[in-house]
Amino acid sequence: MTCCRSVCGVMQRNSQVRLLLVMPSMTPTYVGRSYDAITQRWEAPQHPLTGLPQHQRATQFSRSRGHALDVGCGCDDRLMEYLRAQGFEVEGIDVSERMIALARQRHPDTRFHHADICRWELPRQYDFITGWDSIWHVPLAEQESVLRKLCDRLNSGGVLIFTMGGTDQPGEVQDDHMGVPMYTATMGIPKMLAVLAECGCVSRHLEYDQYPQLHVCVIAQKA
Numbered sequence: 411m412t413c414c415r416s417v418c419g420v421m422q423r424n425s426q427v428r429l430l431l432v433m434p435s436m437t438p439t440y441v442g443r444s445y446d447a448i449t450q451r452w453e454a455p456q457h458p459l460t461g462l463p464q465h466q467r468a469t470q471f472s473r474s475r476g477h478a479l480d481v482g483c484g485c486d487d488r489l490m491e492y493l494r495a496q497g498f499e500v501e502g503i504d505v506s507e508r509m510i511a512l513a514r515q516r517h518p519d520t521r522f523h524h525a526d527i528c529r530w531e532l533p534r535q536y537d538f539i540t541g542w543d544s545i546w547h548v549p550l551a552e553q554e555s556v557l558r559k560l561c562d563r564l565n566s567g568g569v570l571i572f573t574m575g576g577t578d579q580p581g582e583v584q585d586d587h588m589g590v591p592m593y594t595a596t597m598g599i600p601k602m603l604a605v606l607a608e609c610g611c612v613s614r615h616l617e618y619d620q621y622p623q624l625h626v627c628v629i630a631q632k633a
């Protein structure tokens with residue numbers, strides 16, 4: 411199977427990795443532990459923090475500004491801060507205990523959930539859901555069900571923004587390019603678009619925002 415290689419959360423176009431089919435997906439619990447070990451990187455001033463312009467684009471499609479959910483929120487609050495300023499009431503979920511602990515310290519008034527998005531039952535409907543550089547860590551076999559779950563929990567007119575590996579075919583890779591074991595997967599763009607359509611979502615924007623790296627931002631809206 412041909413996959414794309416993930417480097418610091420970015421899919422690289424020119425490197426192709428052959429994976430053994432026997433290699434199991436790294437579980438979200440272990441992905442969370444790996445992030446526990448590198449949380450300090452998100453606090454370093456030189457750490458590249460992306461996604462704000464894309465979120466500004468996404469909120470333009472919003473019809474209602476009620477509840478928003480940040481999936482894989484991490485500890486940096488630039489996206490949540492932006493959503494709050496736009497009038498959303500935001501909550502966050504992350505599988506990394508340390509990321510959530512830091513996020514809670516910074517925003518004691520915000521609701522944070524320490525949970526795996528694969529297992530977590532979303533407690534309500536949302537007007538806006540973001541999964542920036544996070545849901546691509548979900549095991550390949552569970553990516554479709556997670557995307558369906560997020561779409562199902564959008565209100566009519568609700569907006570979903572997320573990033574994914576921009577290949578046509580599905581693929582997954584596990585390596586230690588971040589200095590800790592890490593796992594990334596993609597269902598591929600055609601499959602992702604089909605799932606969005608089946609869930610009653612219209613794709614409003616698809617952007618290779620770090621081209622030639624295969625880092626793709628998707629904005630979709632529930633009909």
Ligand SMILES: C[S@@+](CC[C@H](N)C(=O)[O-])C[C@H]1O[C@@H](n2cnc3c(N)ncnc32)[C@H](O)[C@@H]1O
Nearest residue numbers: 438445482483484504505506526527542544547
């Ligand atoms: C690259 S960081 C991005 C953090 C944040 N979205 C940002 O842009 O600053 C990925 C985050 O996704 C979280 N994550 C990975 N898999 C997850 C899962 N299955 N459920 C919830 N969070 C997950 C990680 O713990 C980590 O905090």
